[in-house]
Amino acid sequence: MATRRAVFLDRDGVINRAIVRGGKPYPPADILQLEVLPGVAQALERLRAAGFRLIVVTNQPDVARGVQTRETVEAIHAELLARGLPLDDFRVCYHDDDDDCACRKPKPGLLLAAAQEEGLDLTSSFLVGDRWRDIEAGKRAGCTTLFIDYRYVELERSQPDVRVRSLAEAANWILGCTGQKGATGFMNINDLKVKIFADGADKAGMLEMYRQPHIKGFTTNPTLMRKAGISDYKAFALDILKVIPDRPISFEVFADEFGEMERQAREIATWGSQVYVKIPITNTRREPSYDLIRRL
DSSP states (O other): OBBBOOEEEEEETTTBEEEEEEEEEEEOOSHHHHHHHTTHHHHHHHOOOOOTTTEEEEOTTTTTTTTTTTTHHHHHHHHHHTTTTTOEEEEEEEOOOGGSSSSSSSSSSHHHHHHHHHBGGGOOOOEESSSHHHHHHHHHHHHHHEEEEOOOOOOSSSSSSEEEESSHHHHHHHHHHTOTOOSSSSSGGGGGGGOOOOOOOOHHHHHHHHHHHTEEEOOOOOHHHHTTOOOOHHHHHHHHHHSSSSSOOEEOOOOOSSSHHHHHHHHHHOOOOEEEEOOBBBBBOOOOHHHHHHHH
16 A cells, blocks of 8 residues: 655746746746745755655646757756755656647646556645646645645636645645644644534635635524625525535524524525534523424
């Protein structure tokens, strides 16, 4: 059984600065344009010290398009090593979309080949990228995905597990998540014996929590919704259930009479298979709701 772990790294925008034109990233044309991003060397050293294989997986379609050469791509990789970056391997797709190869991200071929040849456990590995193709390749391979969000002018067709601002921040998250030495102030969330649910009624905030794999579900209530300025309880709930379709969410009844509580509870329960209904233990007159809870 494979036990080795890796951090797969896109190159341009993760390790070295991408050349951004018109809101879109491009690779450096040659060594003269190569700029290693701040904090990258230190982040790689920390990941290497924690036992991760560090593997670059990069699309370089400009070779197929005739505007770049393999020799230049390989020279850039040699220069990254010459600058002391502790990278274990470079896996490159030189194809374009029309080639329909198995290695061009968003297909996971580069990662799968590395796993097979090096005995890697992909489910315990991570991918760090700055474009949706990176994230989709990582997800298809079974890795946890971290997205460095530069807000490029392109659609996000795949949602990452975590959003970060740099490789240094990604390394912090990975080391904290796996409980490795070198993490700064992180606890090992995976060792907790409880499930963490996020409480709130702000759609943007809930979606941000949804991107965190350790958040296992959500809970909200009418008081939080009022504070958030929500006037249509049902419309808000149905909207949230569309964008968060695969984790449990609890909604609370808002009536004070038990008959109306029961009617509301039965309706809320029809909104989705992942919906849980919250019943207050007493109403405002301190009358217990035990009988209603037993019926429901």
